[in-house]
Amino acid sequence: MVSDDSGKPVSGTMASIDIADVLRGMLGRWKLIAGLTVLLALLGGLFAVLGTPVYTSSARVLVEYQDNPYTRSGAAPVVARRISTQDVRSQVEVLKSRDLALKVLKRLKLIGYPEFDRLKRGIGLAGRLKIALGFMPDPRRQTPEQRALDVWNKRLQVYALPESKVIVISYTSRDPRIAAAVANTLAAEYVRQSRAKEQVRTGEARAWLAQQIEALRKKVVAAEVAVERHRSRAGLFKGAQANLENQQLSELSSQITRAAAERSRAEAEARAIRALLKKGAIDSSTAVLNSPLIQRLREQQVVLQRRLAELSTTYLDNHPKVRAVRREMAGLRRQIAAEARKIARALEQRARLAAAREQELRSTLERLKKKVAQSSVDKVRLRELEREARVTRQLLESFLARYNEAAARRDAAAQPAMARLISRAGIPAAPSFPRIGPIMLLSALAGLMIGLGLAFIGAVMAAMTRPAPVERPAPRVAGPARPEAPAALSPSVDDDADARMRAAVARLARQAGEAPAEPRPDADVADEIVSMPASTDSRAVSALAAWVDECQRDAPGLRRVAVAALPGGGAGAGELSVALGRALSGRGRKTLLLDADSSHAAPIERAEAGIAEALSGAVDFARVIRRDDASGLHVIHTGRDRAMLGGEAMQAVLEALDQAYHVILLHEGETGYPLEAAQSILPAAQATVIVAPQGQVDAAEALRDALQRDGAHGVIIAAVEERAAHPAAGIAAQ
16 A cells, blocks of 8 residues: 555555556547537538528728818828727727617618517517526517617627728628628718718817907907007107118218218318428329319419420520519419418318217217107017017918818818728628538537547546456565564664655655556466577567566566576576566556666666665655666666665555556566575565576576465576676666
8 A cells, every 4th residue: 555745545546547548448439439420510510501591791991081182271280190009999889889870770771670670570489488587688678779779789790900990890681682781881871970070070160260260350450450559659650661760860870970971081181281281292182183273373383384494495594584484483382372271271161060060960869869768668569569469360360261171171071081981891692601511510520529528538437447456465575484584674663764654655656657557367377488599589588578468467466577597697687677678668568677686797777876765865756766768667776775675664665666567577686595585575576587597497497486385476487598798788777
């Protein structure tokens, strides 16, 4: 019996279920699976043939704003408005609305039509039962519109295509023309309703704009009147480019500039003439030379100089004619100097007049500046009034433009819709339901799944109700001919240690896997001798594996098979243990090879720890059991502390492994049984394979007789040629 972690017994009923047996049981019930598959397929075909056909037709609507450069306001931005996923879902709910459904039903005159009125089709017994149980409302208490809406909501499907702005409108009806008409009418009514809503909003905006325009006109008139009154009262008149005061300031500044320039020029010319008079070089002055009198005197002076030159060629300097000419020339010079002084005095007088005018103009400019400074407050107020009038005028012009645009959209056809019909629904030629092929296929699949489920339940129940395996004969350790084990190999186990040991063995059994299925007894076992050219001969190993199967069929509780060798055959016993374990695993038997050989000549690659270390808690059980890379064979060895495997400890380990494996190969190597029975694992085996060299067959027969006397179920001798161990027989496990 196996114990769990708490020390309580664990039932082995469920552990006896094997997946291979379940699959074989399901395969044996193939008639049930095939019958249910065919039956449900025929029922599905019958339902498809007798069912009332219905037709489905679909229309598609694209949700987008229909604005264009001709319908968009001049002040509106050019960027088009975007449609979000939430907008599309909202339009789906609009298409499902009650008001839109009633409009379509009334337009197509479907209210009262038999397909849309349950009362006209008749309630029937099943319908009365559903009404009585509350599964459906009583149509006799509903209005014709409500009954039509119930049918509408059941057969209408409106959904948005993923990753798009397209809405699909599908309707199912017994009449294909009604299905197409409902889908197309609903789509057209939805588009028309979106235009009508835009028309209503445009009309409301137009009425509001008319009120605002009337008020703004009055404000604009009042603002412009206030501007003109303030300008007239403050004297802020406008000229060609600026107001009157600015023009006066500009003109005064120009006059002052000209007067100052004239004064400066006159003073400079007068100073220049007087300086030239002092130097006697009056001829250098431009103002003097420009005088007509000076020009005539200069002409007379030139004539006198020419006459003097002529007289000088004939007369001496003291001649009366020469002296007369020189007197005339001196008089001309005095006249010219006098005229130059007159010109200088005239220029000085003109400079004084220009200075006086400049002073007067500056005085006038100062007075005008003071007047302009005093009128700055009036100008600020004027600008404020003008700004208010300008803003009010611009707002009025904007409202007038928007009102004109709204007035141009009085007709519903001029309104931009939020959606447009991109695909009209056509009259379907074939019904959408029922379809014989898909219905029969789905029915057949359903029958197959039900059949497989019932077959699986039946197989599992059969495996669970299978009789429990018969009890094995008691280990030969208790036989009368067997010597007692020394105290050193049979340590006493107190209650706590026993509970810990049995819990560890239970974990080992759970880790190894489910319990195997019991083999069926069908033949007797005959003890015999198998000749083997080599310990790994495939034919001989197959014969030994068949012998093990026969032993288990004869005794369903048989699990443990020992492999022991006479002196000199230890290497052959190791090779044979590995080969036999692989052969049994290849036959589908869950096999464990327990290495109890204390010698170092065994060809089995051992782990660092074994059962003794796992029971003591030194290592985890995951590091104890290994798997053969070449097959499904599991390998485990006793460990270094073999004293822990004596008595009850070893018995508990073997009982736990019996629950987890079909076959447990107990590899002992060279045995000293029966003389050294206390140190041998053969007493715990139920069947034994004796490996003997060709010259020791008699000793092997004597050992077989001793084992049979001690209660062994089956013993077979494998006569192997005596040779060294072959490296290929070893196990590389993980």
